[in-house]
Amino acid sequence: MSAPFDLVIRGGTVATASDVFAADVGVRAGRIVQIGERLERGAQEIDAAGRLVLPGGIDSHVHLSQPSGEGIVMADDFESGTRSALFGGNTTVLPFCLQERGQSLREALTGYHALAEGNCYTDHSFHLIVSDPSPSVLGQELPALVADGYTSFKVFMTYEGLRLNDGQILETMDVARRTGALVMVHCENEDAIRYLIGRHEADGDLAPRAHATTRPIVVEREATHRALSLAEVVDVPVVIVHVSNGPAIDEIRAARARGRKVIGETCPQYLVLTAADLDGMDWEGAKFVCSPPPRDKASQDACWNGLETGVFDLFSSDHCPFRYDDPAGKLNPKGRTSFRHIPNGIPGVETRLPILFSEGVMKGRIDLARFVALTATNHAKVYGLTAKGRIAVGMDADIAIWDPEARRTIRHADLHDGADYSPYEGLEIRGWPTTVVLGGKVMVREGELVGQKGDGRYRARTLASL
Numbered sequence: 190m191s192a193p194f195d196l197v198i199r200g201g202t203v204a205t206a207s208d209v210f211a212a213d214v215g216v217r218a219g220r221i222v223q224i225g226e227r228l229e230r231g232a233q234e235i236d237a238a239g240r241l242v243l244p245g246g247i248d249s250h251v252h253l254s255q256p257s258g259e260g261i262v263m264a265d266d267f268e269s270g271t272r273s274a275l276f277g278g279n280t281t282v283l284p285f286c287l288q289e290r291g292q293s294l295r296e297a298l299t300g301y302h303a304l305a306e307g308n309c310y311t312d313h314s315f316h317l318i319v320s321d322p323s324p325s326v327l328g329q330e331l332p333a334l335v336a337d338g339y340t341s342f343k344v345f346m347t348y349e350g351l352r353l354n355d356g357q358i359l360e361t362m363d364v365a366r367r368t369g370a371l372v373m374v375h376c377e378n379e380d381a382i383r384y385l386i387g388r389h390e391a392d393g394d395l396a397p398r399a400h401a402t403t404r405p406i407v408v409e410r411e412a413t414h415r416a417l418s419l420a421e422v423v424d425v426p427v428v429i430v431h432v433s434n435g436p437a438i439d440e441i442r443a444a445r446a447r448g449r450k451v452i453g454e455t456c457p458q459y460l461v462l463t464a465a466d467l468d469g470m471d472w473e474g475a476k477f478v479c480s481p482p483p484r485d486k487a488s489q490d491a492c493w494n495g496l497e498t499g500v501f502d503l504f505s506s507d508h509c510p511f512r513y514d515d516p517a518g519k520l521n522p523k524g525r526t527s528f529r530h531i532p533n534g535i536p537g538v539e540t541r542l543p544i545l546f547s548e549g550v551m552k553g554r555i556d557l558a559r560f561v562a563l564t565a566t567n568h569a570k571v572y573g574l575t576a577k578g579r580i581a582v583g584m585d586a587d588i589a590i591w592d593p594e595a596r597r598t599i600r601h602a603d604l605h606d607g608a609d610y611s612p613y614e615g616l617e618i619r620g621w622p623t624t625v626v627l628g629g630k631v632m633v634r635e636g637e638l639v640g641q642k643g644d645g646r647y648r649a650r651t652l653a654s655l
C-alpha cells in the first residue's frame with residue numbers, strides 16, 4: 190500500500206506569523222495537506238526533533254544578472270544566486286528585471302526569463318524596474334504586464350540613467366492606481382548627492398568612505414518624504430525599500446499617521462554594518478559600498494526598533510553582489526581611483542535569515558512569529574504570492590528546517606554565492622537552516638545540496654493583499 194504522504198516532517202516545532210506549536214507536517218503533490226500530531230507514514234520522512242519548521246524564506250529584494258555598465262558584471266547569475274539563497278533557507282526570490290532606456294519592458298523580461306529558465310534552485314518572480322516611462326510603457330505595456338502577473342515595479346530617485354523625475358514618478362504611480370500594482374521607491378536625492386560629490390572631488394577625498402559621506406541621512410530622508418508625498422498625491426500605497434535610518438523611519442510613521450498605506454523594508458546591512466566599515470586598508474571599504482550606505486549605531490537601533498514595532502513589514506537582503514578583487518567588480522580600474530566608480534551593492538542573500546534569527550530572535554529583540562512574518566509571510570502578501578509564505582494546509586510545501594542551536598561564524602568560504610567575500614565575515618551566528626524543501630522536494634538535506642538547478646520555477650503573482 191502506498192504511503193498516505195509523499196513527505197512527513199516529523200516532531201518539529203512549527204512557526205507561523207502568529208503561532209508556534211509542535212506538529213508534524215504532511216506533504217502530498219508539492220503541497221502541505223495536513224498539520225497535526227502523529228501523522229501517518231510518509232514515503233519520505235524527515236526527523237525534525239529539536240528543529241524549527243519554518244516557511245521557506247522569501248527574499249523579495251535581490252539583484253541577479255543585472256547589467257551594471259562599463260564592463261562591470263554582477264557576481265551572481267540565477268544559478269549561483271538562487272543556490273546561495275537556498276542554502277540560506279529561502280525557497281523564493283524576487284529579482285529585478287531592469288528596463289534599459291529605449292527598451293520595452295517585454296523585451297527586458299524575455300531576456301531575464303531566458304537567463305532564469307532551467308537555472309534556478311528556488312522559485313522566482315520578477316519586479317520590473319521602470320527606467321523609461323514612455324507613453325506606450327505607461328499606457329499599454331505596464332498595465333498589460335500587471336495583468337500577466339508582474340504586479341510590482343521599482344522606481345529610482347537616484348542613479349544617473351535610472352532616476353525618474355517627480356513627474357515621471359507620479360505618472361508611474363498612476364499606473365499603480367489604475368491597475369492595483371505596487372510601486373517600490375529607492376529614496377535618495379540624486380541632485381543633492383551630485384552636489385556633495387562635487388565638493389568631495391574638489392577636496393580630493395575619493396576613498397570608499399566618501400560614498401557614505403556623499404549620501405548622508407538627509408538625502409534619504411528628503412527623498413523618502415517626497416516619495417511618500419507623491420504617493421499621497423496619487424493616492425496609492427507605496428513600498429519604501431532599503432530604509433537605513435531613524436529620520437526616514439519617522440517619515441514612514443508620519444505618513445501612516447496621516448492614514449497612508451506604506452510598506453517599509455529594511456535589510457541586514459542596516460542592522461550590523463556602519464559607515465566606519467567603508468574605511469579600511471587597501472580600499473577594503475569598497476566591500477561595503479551600497480546605497481543607501483550603512484550608517485551608525487543610532488541608525489541601527491532605529492532600524493531594530495522599526496522591526497520590533499511594525500514600521501517594517503519586510504526584511505530583505507538587497508543582495509547585489511560584485512566581486513571585490515576583480516577588475517569587473519568593486520576594484521575595476523576606475524573603482525580603484527574613486528568611490529564614484531565602485532559599483533553599488535553587496536552580497537547577502539544567504540546570510541539574511543541567519544543574521545535576523547541570530548541577532549533578532551536569539552537576542553530577544555523579536556519573537557519567532559515576527560521573524561516568520563518579516564522573512565516570508567509578509568513578502569507573500571505584499572507581492573501576491575498567494576500559495577507561499579505560510580505553513581498551512583493547501584500552501585506550497587516550501588519549508589526550511591532550522592537548527593536553532595547551530596553555531597557558526599560567517600565565512601565566505603562556506604557560502605554558495607558567486608562573490609569573493611562576505612561583508613559579514615567573522616560575524617558569530619546562532620541558528621542556521623539545515624534542510625530546505627521546495628514544493629515538497631528536499632533540495633538541501635543537512636547542509637548537502639540534493640536538488641537540481643531547474644527545480645525552482647517562475648511564479649506569476651496576483652495583486653497585493655494589504
Ligand code: URP
Pocket residue numbers: 252375478479480481507509533534535
Ligand atoms: O547599492 C545597492 N543597494 N544596489 C542595488 C540596487 C538598489 O538600489 O537596490
Ligand code: ZN
Pocket residue numbers: 375430431480
Ligand atoms: Zn534601491
Ligand code: ZN
Pocket residue numbers: 414440
Ligand atoms: Zn518630512
Ligand code: ZN
Pocket residue numbers: 250251252507508509
Ligand atoms: Zn536593490
